[in-house]
Amino acid sequence: EVQLVESGGGLVNPGGSLRLSCAASGFIFSGSRMNWVRQAPGKGLEWVSSISPSSTYIYYADSMKGRFTISRDNAKNSLYLQMNGLRADDTAVYYCARIPGSVAAQNWYFDLWGRGTLVTVSS
Amino acid sequence: SYELTQPPSVSVSPGQTVSISCSGDKLGDKYACWYQQKPGQSPVLVIYQDTKRPSGIPERFSGSTSGNTATLTISGTQAMDEGDFYCQAWDSNTVVFGGGTKLTVL
Numbered sequence: 001e002v003q004l005v006e007s008g009g010g011l012v013n014p015g016g017s018l019r020l021s022c023a024a025s026g027f028i029f030s031g032s033r034m035n036w037v038r039q040a041p042g043k044g045l046e047w048v049s050s051i052s053p054s055s056t057y058i059y060y061a062d063s064m065k066g067r068f069t070i071s072r073d074n075a076k077n078s079l080y081l082q083m084n085g086l087r088a089d090d091t092a093v094y095y096c097a098r099i100p101g102s103v104a105a106q107n108w109y110f111d112l113w114g115r116g117t118l119v120t121v122s123s
Numbered sequence: 124s125y126e127l128t129q130p131p132s133v134s135v136s137p138g139q140t141v142s143i144s145c146s147g148d149k150l151g152d153k154y155a156c157w158y159q160q161k162p163g164q165s166p167v168l169v170i171y172q173d174t175k176r177p178s179g180i181p182e183r184f185s186g187s188t189s190g191n192t193a194t195l196t197i198s199g200t201q202a203m204d205e206g207d208f209y210c211q212a213w214d215s216n217t218v219v220f221g222g223g224t225k226l227t228v229l
Binding site for chain 2: 035037044045046047050057059061062095105106107108109110111113114115116
């Protein structure tokens with residue numbers, strides 16, 4: 001089955017750190033650009049970060065630069081998000097999402113999403 | 124930073140046609156796509172590359188663009204189509220989402 005399964009969410013104190021994981025299965029993970037997208041409670045979707053198949057090209061939303069680090073391990077079919085300096089406004093469901101491998105940059109879209117993992121930043 | 128603007132909410136009667144707009148500077152020069160999200164569920168891609176429908180998405184969903192506006196149209200709307208709809212585009216190596224539109228089928 002083609003799927004993405006996130007894990008690693010939980011409750012963390014402001015200023016703390018958390019590492020999210022996303023396990024991919026059922027497709028050629030090493031051929032796909034992967035992303036993190038988040039959604040605060042009751043709010044809209046917000047793109048977080050993107051990583052190319054070989055990890056060569058990595059991009060972040062401005063508000064996440066310097067605090068979040070995206071990475072991947074193609075041998076383990078896994079995507080990661082290291083989050084440091086967490087703030088209350090980082091509280092959200094974090095989704096792992098795939099961009100199809102054949103898609104050009106100007107045409108990025110997410111054709112596969114995980115179910116998300118909830119991160120709550122609170123003391 | 125680039126922004127996409129959607130109406131916060133739209134409503135439609137069952138069986139009728141509804142359109143949801145998404146506007147952004149020079150959006151006509153970019154590709155737009157659309158997601159549907161039902162309560163408690165992950166987003167689902169319903170339109171990509173302005174007008175294309177992924178396999179498994181009903182034909183009543185269609186997309187179009189004109190000038191700086193992309194539009195998602197649902198023909199013969201059904202109760203199951205209720206949910207939040209988000210447009211999305213790419214700009215300068217970032218992904219931008221619209222604020223979302225809540226569709227209510229009355």
